[in-house]
Amino acid sequence: MEVGFLGLGIMGKAMAVNLLRHGFGVTVWNRTLSKCQELVEQGASVGETPAAVINKCKYTIAMLSDPSAALSVVFHKDGVLEQICSGKGYVDMSTVDAETSSKISEAITKKGGYFLEAPVSGSKKPAEDGQLVILAAGEKALYDKMVPAFDVLGKKSFFLGEVGNGAKFKLVVNMIMGSMMNALSEGLCLADRSGLSQQTLLDVLDLGAIANPMFKLKGPAMIKGSYPPAFPLKHQQKDMRLALALGDENAVSMPIAAASNEAFKKARSLGLGDLDFSAVFEAVKSAKDSDSA
């Protein structure tokens, strides 16, 4: 199967490499075109523009940073819309809001193309290992065509019905994840200020009812103040913001998510946006420092 791939950031690169390893033909494009070189060395072809990739491939996947990037790659000059047509499928795996996804879906469908949103749970390592969880919604016929690719990229894929459901699902999941990261940060801070061992706290958490892979993976690095980006903090804050907007639309009060969003915003203002989202711990620590000053 030949697929196009737009966006070679942390996730897109790992996913495209994975497809190549499993025998897919892959034509890549990235805004910073030089990032395509590494993929070419592993057997990919390059399209000079998103339109060129769509022209070449029957199915194209996108993995872009946020709603504005997802929209610009479709609607701007040399974008997806210039070449999408009957028989071609476009699969946006970026984390965006339902409104963005619907705008893209409508435009593509109007041109006769098929659209699927398919955001993912799982970060850099699961992307490298083909262990993502795929939350797809939109055109079921396109979902069925994409199953061989999803089987390579993920350990499980869900088809969730109409466009928007995948986007909303992903935002709910990441809202919970962002709040959990803040709770862990406050717990580590409180343990330390109370004269307790942070490592022992992690050991205790890992043995009890709230043990989870995220605390286990990120906790030890957080104690060391090490935040190599797997999931950039700026993207987690984008997801909290979009989840809060979904809460507004549905009149759901989410004070825990709102407080967590404030901590992620604070972390961004401290210049931590490109680090892993666990760097919110630094913002939590700095807030506690100023409280006790």
Ligand SMILES: NC(=O)C1=CN([C@@H]2O[C@H](COP(=O)(O)OP(=O)(O)OC[C@H]3O[C@@H](n4cnc5c(N)ncnc54)[C@H](OP(=O)(O)O)[C@@H]3O)[C@@H](O)[C@H]2O)C=CC1
């Ligand atoms: N990292 C993770 O753990 C996970 C991330 N996600 C989601 O996946 C998406 C990608 O994340 P990730 O790979 O980490 O992000 P990165 O920041 O590493 O990569 C972002 C990609 O988007 C491109 N891009 C940004 N702005 C534009 C624009 N205006 N026009 C065209 N291309 C643009 C970048 O191009 P360039 O190289 O030129 O900057 C790059 O290819 C995000 O929506 C994120 O929320 C979902 C699950 C896990």
Ligand SMILES: O=CCCC(=O)O
């Ligand atoms: O959107 C990013 C999700 C990261 C994860 O699921 O570990």
